[in-house]
Amino acid sequence: MEALQTNQLTKTYGKKTVVDSVDLHIPQGSIFGFLGKNGAGKSTLINMVTGLIKPSSGSFEVLGQSGNRLESLQKEIGVLPDYSTFYDDLTAFSHLNYFQKLLKQSLSRQDIHRVLTRVGLEDAVHVKVKKFSFGMKKKLGIAQSIIHQPKLLFLDEPTSGVDANAVLNIHSLIKEIAAQGTTVFLTSHNLNEVEKLCDEIAIMNKGSIQTQGTMKQLREQYQQAIIVHIHHRSLSEKEQTQLKNSLKDLAADTQIAENTSEITVQANELIPQVNKKFVQQDIGVFRLEVEEPSLEEIFLNLE
Amino acid sequence: MLTVGFREFKSLFSSIRSIVIIVVLFGVTIGSARLVRQFEAPLQELGLGNDAYAMGLMLLLILAAPLFVTSLSHNIVNKEMDTRTIRFLATKTSRSNIILGKFIGSFLFWAVCITVALLLIIPFSKSFSIVNLVQSIIFVSYFVGLTLFLSTIIPKPSLSMFLGIIISIALPVLGLWSAGTDNLFIKAVGYVTPYFYYMQEESNNYYAYFVAFFPILFILLSVFIFRKRDL
Ligand SMILES: Nc1ncnc2c1ncn2[C@@H]1O[C@H](COP(=O)(O)OP(=O)(O)OP(=O)(O)O)[C@@H](O)[C@H]1O
Ligand SMILES: [Mg+2]
Numbered sequence: 001m002e003a004l005q006t007n008q009l010t011k012t013y014g015k016k017t018v019v020d021s022v023d024l025h026i027p028q029g030s031i032f033g034f035l036g037k038n039g040a041g042k043s044t045l046i047n048m049v050t051g052l053i054k055p056s057s058g059s060f061e062v063l064g065q066s067g068n069r070l071e072s073l074q075k076e077i078g079v080l081p082d083y084s085t086f087y088d089d090l091t092a093f094s095h096l097n098y099f100q101k102l103l104k105q106s107l108s109r110q111d112i113h114r115v116l117t118r119v120g121l122e123d124a125v126h127v128k129v130k131k132f133s134f135g136m137k138k139k140l141g142i143a144q145s146i147i148h149q150p151k152l153l154f155l156d157e158p159t160s161g162v163d164a165n166a167v168l169n170i171h172s173l174i175k176e177i178a179a180q181g182t183t184v185f186l187t188s189h190n191l192n193e194v195e196k197l198c199d200e201i202a203i204m205n206k207g208s209i210q211t212q213g214t215m216k217q218l219r220e221q222y223q224q225a226i227i228v229h230i231h232h233r234s235l236s237e238k239e240q241t242q243l244k245n246s247l248k249d250l251a252a253d254t255q256i257a258e259n260t261s262e263i264t265v266q267a268n269e270l271i272p273q274v275n276k277k278f279v280q281q282d283i284g285v286f287r288l289e290v291e292e293p294s295l296e297e298i299f300l301n302l303e
Numbered sequence: 304m305l306t307v308g309f310r311e312f313k314s315l316f317s318s319i320r321s322i323v324i325i326v327v328l329f330g331v332t333i334g335s336a337r338l339v340r341q342f343e344a345p346l347q348e349l350g351l352g353n354d355a356y357a358m359g360l361m362l363l364l365i366l367a368a369p370l371f372v373t374s375l376s377h378n379i380v381n382k383e384m385d386t387r388t389i390r391f392l393a394t395k396t397s398r399s400n401i402i403l404g405k406f407i408g409s410f411l412f413w414a415v416c417i418t419v420a421l422l423l424i425i426p427f428s429k430s431f432s433i434v435n436l437v438q439s440i441i442f443v444s445y446f447v448g449l450t451l452f453l454s455t456i457i458p459k460p461s462l463s464m465f466l467g468i469i470i471s472i473a474l475p476v477l478g479l480w481s482a483g484t485d486n487l488f489i490k491a492v493g494y495v496t497p498y499f500y501y502m503q504e505e506s507n508n509y510y511a512y513f514v515a516f517f518p519i520l521f522i523l524l525s526v527f528i529f530r531k532r533d534l
Contacts, residue, residue, distance in 0.1 A: 052390055053533035071397040079394040084387040089317070101306040102395040144391060 001064040003028045003152050003183035004049060009058035011044050018044050020207035021058065026185060026200075028063075028151075031178045033198030034187040035299060041207040042187045043082035046154050050079045063152060075103055078150035080141045080158055082187075088130035092121055092140050095129065096147055103148045112147070119143045120169055135162040142170065146177065153177060155186040159193060171197060195295040203302065210302060215295065222298040225252060228263045228271055231287040232278065235259075239281070246277045307392065307404025308411065315375065315412040324371050325416060331363055332420045336427040364417070364439055365498070369471030372446040376409045377467040378460035379451060380529070385460055389534050399526045406451050406522055413443045438501075438511045445497045446471070448518030455525040455532075474498075 004026040011019040019041045026032050036042050047053045049060050051070040060067040063076055070077075086095055093112055100107045107115075116125050119139040129137065138161055145153060158174070159167045174197060178184050188194050194201060195215060202212040211218065235243065240256045247254050250273055253264035263274050271290065278285050293301075315321050380402070383389040392401050417439050425431055450467060457463040474496050481493025482502050493499040497517065500510040 047533075050394055052393060054531065074395055074397075077394070079390075081387070081390045081394075084390045086391075087314075087388060089314070098306070098310055099391060099395055102392065 001028065002026060002061070003030075003032075004060065004062055004185065006045075006049065006060040007058055009045065009048060009060055010056050011041075011048060011053065012056045018207055019048070022204075022207075022209055024202065024209060024212070026183065028183050029178075029181055030199040031174065031184045031186065031197050033194035033201040034185065034204065035189075035191070035194060035201060035295075036187075036204035040204045042204055043156055045204070046079075046156050046185070046187070047081065050077065050081075050154055052079075052081065075105075075148055076151045078145035078148065078153040080145045080155045082156040084141065086129040086132075086137060086140060089128060091126045091128050092116055092132075092143070093125045095140060096143060099144050100147050105148050107147065115143050115147050116140075118146075118173060120166055135166060138162050139166065142173070146173075149180075149182075151182055153182050153184045155184065157187055157189070159188060159190060167193070191294070191296040191299055201295070203299065205302070218295070218298055219293060222301060223293050224301070225264050225266060226268060226271070227291040228265065228274060229287075229289040229291060230261045230263065230274075230278065230285055231259065232261065233259075233284045233286075235283065239283070243277070243281060243283065246281065247274065250274055250277070304396070304400040304404045304407070307396065307401055308407035311379070311405055311408025312411050315409065318375075321375055321412070324375060328363075328371070328416060328420055329423055332424055333427075335363065336424045340427055364442060365501070366475060368443050369446050369474055370468070372409075372413065372443065372450050373464070373467035373471045375412075376447065376450040377454060377463045379405050379409055380454040380525075381458055381463055382454075382460050384458055384532075384534060387534070393534050398530045398532075402451070402455065402522065402526045402529050406447065406518070406525075409447050409451065410444055410518075413447060414440050417443060441511060441515050442497055442501065444518045445514050448521030452521040452525050455529050 002025055004024065006022050006024045008021045008023065009019060010017065010021050022045060024045075034042050034046075044053070048055050049062060049067065051067070055067075062070060062073055065073055090098070093109075093116070096107075096112045096115060100112070113122075113125060116122060119142050121136060121139050121143065124132065124136060129140070132140070138158070142155070142158055145155065155174070159170050162170065171193065174184055174186070186194075186198070198215075200212070200214050201218060203210045211221065213221065235256070235258055240258075243261070244254050244256050247263060250270055251263045251265055253262075255262040265271060265274060271288075275285065275288065378385075380389075383392070389401070396404075418436060421431065421436055421439070449470070450463075453463050453467055453470070454460075457466060475498065477489060477492045478496035478498025479502075481489045481496070481499060484490065495517075497511075497514045500514045
């Protein structure tokens with residue numbers, strides 16, 4: 001059973017197709033990262049599969065159940081929507097108390113305090129939300145999405161607008177929740193965060209899924225060239241020319257200098273061969289670093 | 304459903320507007336009760352007797368209930384759609400529960416207000432009529448249902464306020480007018496206002512209970528529409 005599966009899921013507003021025939025499969029027990037530029041359709045897709053907006057066509061299944069029966073699954077699903085406000089006249093505590101009753105949970109006062117402490121709102125438990133900052137509201141949003149320990153958690157930009165410490169806290173919270181077996185589906189514009197947290201990533205562009213896979217798969221798919229940095233013993237001018245000539249057939253580009261060289265190759269398999277050339281010419285290698293493209297580079301090179 | 308209803312009920316009591324309305328309702332009730340007392344003798348002769356006090360409240364409700372209910376409850380659903388707090392509710396409970404809960408909360412608020420108003424005039428009327436209470440509550444529930452419906456179909460609170468006020472002035476006018484006209488259109492409109500049913504000259508006026516079907520209809524329509532809505 002998959003945590004989420006969409007079949008040709010589509011949303012149109014007027015003539016504009018915002019989510020276009022998306023087929024997405026998300027395995028259970030993973031942290032799934034969802035990337036895409038502003039307006040790509042990420043939030044629209046999340047809002048459809050969490051029942052907030054109705055698909056124009058297509059279907060989806062959540063935790064093995066048809067999307068039409070989402071209301072019977074509400075206890076299993078947690079949602080932090082992309083945009084929402086709270087009730088100004090209620091405190092953080094009253095919000096969670098109200099929400100947990102809606103979910104037919106029976107949390108004690110201590111349980112609610114614990115959740116608020118976990119998201120870093122321990123000093124604002126009985127403060128009315130109208131006095132909250134943007135980041136505090138975000139934390140309350142995260143708190144309300146996890147009070148019932150859902151099996152599937154949707155977090156639409158959980159770390160946008162919160163301070164650096166809070167970001168780290170949210171990261172550890174997400175990892176903790178995932179370790180307990182919850183599938184986490186998150187969107188973010190912070191690519192380092194996604195690279196660090198997520199087991200699998202999908203990139204959405206103009207309403208379609210452009211690519212999906214683990215970080216390793218994405219690298220292999222989108223890496224145009226691999227740059228190998230080699231630190232070696234000092235080379236004379238003559239040795240440098242010799243080395244350059246010997247690498248001509250292997251490397252797309254070579255930058256040979258006295259103590260370090262940069263060799264650009266097209267495939268991972270070529271790296272041992274590069275190393276072999278150094279050995280053959282009796283050039284001692286101290287260190288060999290392979291520069292991997294970051295998610296950011298992959299993302300920026302797409303399209 | 305009850306959770307949503309209870310929260311709605313509580314928040315209705317805690318707003319400034321509701322306090323003003325409660326004060327007006329009770330003030331006018333007591334004021335008119337005093338007024339009725341001054342004309343007790345002629346009213347007795349007319350056979351209205353002690354009912355006159357309750358009739359006073361009824362008259363106030365008939366004319367002002369639409370406005371009161373509209374001004375307090377016109378944004379009962381669409382305010383939460385506007386601020387999107389509805390998203391927190393809709394991911395935690397069913398959409399029909401939200402609508403039913405909203406109705407229950409608002410309905411209870413008015414039921415309590417009317418009951419208290421009728422209790423307040425006991426010292427003047429020296430009587431308490433359950434029939435009057437039930438009929439008044441049914442009357443108000445018509446408008447509770449109507450505002451719920453308007454608030455569901457109109458996404459903007461400012462627009463539902465505007466339309467609500469127009470409707471709450473037009474309905475009593477059309478409703479009362481329909482009683483004394485042969486114009487078919489006005490008569491037809493009269494059938495969908497509660498006024499037609501409340502003006503039947505039956506003893507005990509069983510027609511008034513028929514009005515209770517309207518709020519049920521409004522709730523069903525609201526649920527039907529709300530379930531298809533993008534939130
Ligand atoms: N109610 C609506 N009516 C019309 N167009 C809409 C509506 N909601 C969203 N859109 C459009 O759909 C597109 C996708 O929006 P969406 O919020 O899903 O993007 P996103 O990928 O979440 O972007 P961001 O990174 O900025 O959060 C946008 O072009 C937006 O203008
Ligand atoms: Mg978004």
